[in-house]
Amino acid sequence: MQVFGPPKTRSTSGIDFDKYDAIPVQVSGENSTDVKPIVRFSEAKLVDSLFDNLRRCGYDRPTPVQKYSIPIVLSGRDLMACAQTGSGKTCAFMVPCLESLLRSGPPQQNSRGRQKPAPCGLCLAPTRELRPQPSWL
Numbered sequence: 063m064q065v066f067g068p069p070k071t072r073s074t075s076g077i078d079f080d081k082y083d084a085i086p087v088q089v090s091g092e093n094s095t096d097v098k099p100i101v102r103f104s105e106a107k108l109v110d111s112l113f114d115n116l117r118r119c120g121y122d123r124p125t126p127v128q129k130y131s132i133p134i135v136l137s138g139r140d141l142m143a144c145a146q147t148g149s150g151k152t153c154a155f156m157v158p159c160l161e162s163l164l165r166s167g168p169p170q171q172n173s174r175g176r177q178k179p180a181p182c183g184l185c186l187a188p189t190r191e192l193r194p195q196p197s198w199l
């Protein structure tokens with residue numbers, strides 16, 4: 063599945079990743095030290111389609127919030143994340159969410175071979191101002 067066309071060489075979002083690497087991240091919660099942050103998206107062992115589409119978006123490496131959010135959610139934990147505007151929270155939440163959905167596959171078929179329609183994920187739009195932001199959802 064190719065969603066975003068040819069790979070970008072660099073994101074146009076204006077994120078300075080060399081400065082971002084120095085940003086401290088605080089993690090709290092029961093046994094929170096058990097979850098090790100990723101440094102590269104490849105370490106998250108994402109399904110090929112998701113990994114390839116991140117590359118096509120020009121996402122070469124994760125932002126600080128993504129380094130933590132992806133392994134935290136994929137380890138089955140709940141996550142509340144707070145990071146500055148423009149720091150990549152959309153991907154921080156959606157990549158592990160999409161990965162979980164892709165790993166679990168479509169809902170089981172019933173005895174007549176039909177899939178029962180059921181919600182698999184829920185994205186809440188918190189405010190009128192933020193709602194239009196994630197253009198890729």
Ligand SMILES: Nc1ncnc2c1ncn2[C@@H]1O[C@H](COP(=O)(O)OP(=O)(O)OP(=O)(O)O)[C@@H](O)[C@H]1O
Binds near residue numbers: 077128149150153
């Ligand atoms: N790993 C990444 N590599 C390159 N670009 C990225 C990466 N993650 C996010 N971006 C880009 O950075 C920009 C900001 O991301 P995003 O809108 O998710 O930030 P945000 O933290 O949700 O901001 P806000 O608090 O304003 O909602 C977007 O253009 C997004 O495509």
Ligand SMILES: [Mg+2]
Binds near residue numbers: 151152195
């Ligand atoms: Mg956002």
